[in-house]
Amino acid sequence: MILSTKGRYGLKAMFELGLQYGKGPIPLKVIAERQTIPENYLEQLIAILRKAGLVKSVRGAQGGYLMLRPPEEVTVGQVLLALEGPMAPAECVTDSESPKCKLASGCVTRGVWEKISHSIHDVIDTMTLQHMIEEQISTIEKE
Amino acid sequence: MILSTKGRYGLKAMFELGLQYGKGPIPLKVIAERQTIPENYLEQLIAILRKAGLVKSVRGAQGGYLMLRPPEEVTVGQVLLALEGPMAPAECVTDSESPKCKLASGCVTRGVWEKISHSIHDVIDTMTLQHMIEEQISTIEKE
DNA sequence: TTTAATCTTGACAAATTTAGTAGGGTATTC
DNA sequence: GAATACCCTACTAAATTTGTCAAGATTAAA
Ligand code: FES
Ligand code: FES
Numbered sequence: 001m002i003l004s005t006k007g008r009y010g011l012k013a014m015f016e017l018g019l020q021y022g023k024g025p026i027p028l029k030v031i032a033e034r035q036t037i038p039e040n041y042l043e044q045l046i047a048i049l050r051k052a053g054l055v056k057s058v059r060g061a062q063g064g065y066l067m068l069r070p071p072e073e074v075t076v077g078q079v080l081l082a083l084e085g086p087m088a089p090a091e092c093v094t095d096s097e098s099p100k101c102k103l104a105s106g107c108v109t110r111g112v113w114e115k116i117s118h119s120i121h122d123v124i125d126t127m128t129l130q131h132m133i134e135e136q137i138s139t140i141e142k143e
Numbered sequence: 144m145i146l147s148t149k150g151r152y153g154l155k156a157m158f159e160l161g162l163q164y165g166k167g168p169i170p171l172k173v174i175a176e177r178q179t180i181p182e183n184y185l186e187q188l189i190a191i192l193r194k195a196g197l198v199k200s201v202r203g204a205q206g207g208y209l210m211l212r213p214p215e216e217v218t219v220g221q222v223l224l225a226l227e228g229p230m231a232p233a234e235c236v237t238d239s240e241s242p243k244c245k246l247a248s249g250c251v252t253r254g255v256w257e258k259i260s261h262s263i264h265d266v267i268d269t270m271t272l273q274h275m276i277e278e279q280i281s282t283i284e285k286e
Numbered sequence: 287t288t289t290a291a292t293c294t295t296g297a298c299a300a301a302t303t304t305a306g307t308a309g310g311g312t313a314t315t316c
Numbered sequence: 317g318a319a320t321a322c323c324c325t326a327c328t329a330a331a332t333t334t335g336t337c338a339a340g341a342t343t344a345a346a
Contacts, residue, residue, distance in 0.1 A: 001227045001231070007232070008232075008233060076255055085144060086144070089150070090145060109275070112154065112219055119263060119266050123262045127258065136251050
């Protein structure tokens with residue numbers, strides 16, 4: 001159960017956008033180079049993030065992408081939700097309105113999925129891009 | 144990021160085998176019916192579990208499958224590892240010997256993947272089939 | 287106003303995974 | 317030897333993953 005490159009590339013890209021926050025737009029090309037992501041593929045990923053309302057675009061020369069909100073307000077969970085769908089082991093433990101599992105009562109695995117889901121969300125819903133940035137700074141200082 | 148049916152069916156099947164522990168082999172057909180899993184497909188899944196050393200088979204009439212160890216000693220994590228591969232968001236935070244991520248130092252997302260991985264394993268490596276069985280019994284009693 | 291930078295959209299596609307289906311073979315028991 | 321049940325392999329339709337490519341729209345800057 002490894003995440004797809006969508007989530008892995010996408011979070012790296014959002015980190016770069018977080019670093020840049022408040023300093024104007026940054027073109028995709030730069031992000032793609034820094035994080036070694038195929039530029040054309042990243043284009044598709046950032047389109048998803050744009051539609052999810054996490055970033056906005058500025059067209060034309062000197063244009064690029066920028067975050068709509070400060071990195072303190074954007075959680076890892078929001079990014080992964082947009083790119084990977086609900087971060088839960090089964091649909092029935094998602095907040096989505098589809099209860100799907102009719103067998104919910106009497107289902108022997110539901111309890112497990114709920115516990116896994118909660119533990120994942122404890123992490124990703126509290127961790128923001130700002131936390132990632134701070135962590136990165138402190139590991140660099142140690143070298 | 145929803146688990147595939149491999150993991151979802153497989154854990155349900157292991158639950159049934161856990162219930163049956165100590166009472167002789169149980170045929171696949173019964174498990175498939177109780178948990179509504181296509182029998183032929185379950186055959187492939189249980190082959191994986193057998194190769195992983197979690198169950199053994201008894202051939203012939205009155206045969207079937209049984210768990211090698213008591214349900215207290217089998218964790219959800221062992222089952223999911225066999226069926227879904229490492230339960231981590233990225234390869235680099237797996238115990239496997241492939242360090243893959245050459246960029247580990249300087250990687251901005253690794254910290255996130257580590258935290259997610261730990262929180263998942265906190266749950267699945269401590270939860271056993273016996274826990275699932277007990278939980279199931281207590282929810283039935285409440286009705 | 288022209289040019290270059292940049293986003294936007296949509297098409298295409300190879301490789302892999304998912305979620306089965308089908309069927310013949312083998313071992314065991316009654 | 318008939319019934320039961322595991323064992324193994326092959327096949328497949330559909331979806332997802334992981335991109336690549338090309339044409340066009342928009343805007344800033346020269
Ligand atoms: S897997 Fe959803 S209720 Fe059982
Ligand atoms: S994703 Fe593995 S070290 Fe960065």
